Amino acid sequence: MILLAVDPHRPDPAALEQAARVLRDGGLVAFPTETVYGLGAHALDPAAVQRIYQAKGRPAYNPLIVHVADAAAARALAASWPEQAERLAAAFWPGPLTLVLPKHDSIPHSVTAGLPSVALRVPAHPVAHALLRAAGIPVAAPSANRSTAVSPTTARHVARSLGERVDVIVDGGPCPVGIESTVLSLAGPVPTLLRPGTISVDDLRPVIGDVALPSGATHATAARPSPGMLDRHYAPRATVRLVPGAERARVLADAAESVDGGNRVGALLLEDARDARIAPVVRMPDDPAGYAARLYAALHELDEAGCDLILIDPPPDAPAWSGVRDRLRRAATSP
Numbered sequence: 001m002i003l004l005a006v007d008p009h010r011p012d013p014a015a016l017e018q019a020a021r022v023l024r025d026g027g028l029v030a031f032p033t034e035t036v037y038g039l040g041a042h043a044l045d046p047a048a049v050q051r052i053y054q055a056k057g058r059p060a061y062n063p064l065i066v067h068v069a070d071a072a073a074a075r076a077l078a079a080s081w082p083e084q085a086e087r088l089a090a091a092f093w094p095g096p097l098t099l100v101l102p103k104h105d106s107i108p109h110s111v112t113a114g115l116p117s118v119a120l121r122v123p124a125h126p127v128a129h130a131l132l133r134a135a136g137i138p139v140a141a142p143s144a145n146r147s148t149a150v151s152p153t154t155a156r157h158v159a160r161s162l163g164e165r166v167d168v169i170v171d172g173g174p175c176p177v178g179i180e181s182t183v184l185s186l187a188g189p190v191p192t193l194l195r196p197g198t199i200s201v202d203d204l205r206p207v208i209g210d211v212a213l214p215s216g217a218t219h220a221t222a223a224r225p226s227p228g229m230l231d232r233h234y235a236p237r238a239t240v241r242l243v244p245g246a247e248r249a250r251v252l253a254d255a256a257e258s259v260d261g262g263n264r265v266g267a268l269l270l271e272d273a274r275d276a277r278i279a280p281v282v283r284m285p286d287d288p289a290g291y292a293a294r295l296y297a298a299l300h301e302l303d304e305a306g307c308d309l310i311l312i313d314p315p316p317d318a319p320a321w322s323g324v325r326d327r328l329r330r331a332a333t334s335p
């Protein structure tokens with residue numbers, strides 16, 4: 001594996017050309033986007049796409065997001081491009097919004113897990129953008145971690161999770177948004193939110209009108225419209241529990257036996273709470289954007305500290321927090 005460190009704002013063109021060549025030749029390149037690090041491969045090369053599934057241990061039914069440098073390139077990969085796509089692209093691209101549209105014939109079935117639709121995104125991160133321009137091809141890129149684990153927001157997280165399974169890691173520093181993109185389907189009769197992110201329905205509605213939320217899909221056991229809906233996902237090794245401050249003492253008392261037995265309890269808290277039984281404590285930002293940017297790194301830190309149990313203060317139940325709350329709920333779901 002080759003590690004290429006670049007300036008996040010002005011990446012070295014020679015380094016990116018080296019990574020772009022690996023992509024064009026069918027290799028795997030991990031690179032920073034504004035959301036999380038992506039594990040990229042040539043989206044029109046089925047053998048390259050297959051390597052993504054192998055490296056991640058990702059089930060074949062979980063489709064990939066295809067990343068391109070601009071809206072014109074995205075449009076070329078969709079069989080149809082409704083007015084709503086045009087408006088959303090103008091309002092939110094480049095940025096952390098993924099649009100699901102009927103797929104063009106050029107997209108291999110493995111990219112879409114056999115679905116007739118394809119997920120498309122134009123990332124805003126200068127490194128991702130320059131890499132896509134240099135590569136000149138669409139790049140399929142799920143998060144650069146083993147399947148179901150916490151997504152990576154630094155190159156070190158990628159190296160720890162995937163190591164030699166990847167050909168190149170482009171290190172462009174920490175990801176500023178920190179949780180995965182909002183996924184919106186325009187492939188059906190009504191625009192439908194498939195995965196919440198930092199762009200909320202309150203941001204989308206002024207641009208395209210009403211947005212449907214998936215009907216109970218998060219608890220169904222049947223096929224999901226969007227596999228980001230897998231219940232257990234984004235999960236650290238430790239057991240994660242969402243526990244309001246008022247219940248923390250009781251939960252700790254219940255856990256006392258296992259704490260005394262050497263088990264370690266860490267926490268992500270929205271307030272200062274000194275309790276000798278909890279260490280480490282990560283004090284989380286109290287705004288959704290700050291919280292999202294910190295979340296995965298904090299979970300990685302507590303995992304690395306050897307925590308067996310992670311207690312998390314539930315954030316407010318408001319639309320701006322829905323992306324963060326979704327990831328916390330999935331991290332807390334038992335296997």
Ligand code: AMP
Pocket residue numbers: 062063064065100112115117118119141142143180183185194195225226227228229
């Ligand atoms: P990841 O790249 O690991 O963040 O996962 C990509 C996510 O994009 C999937 O888990 C789905 O939620 C979504 N996605 C990708 N392609 C499609 C598609 N054709 N239809 C619906 N959702 C999709």
Ligand code: MG
Pocket residue numbers: 142143151
């Ligand atoms: Mg992922």
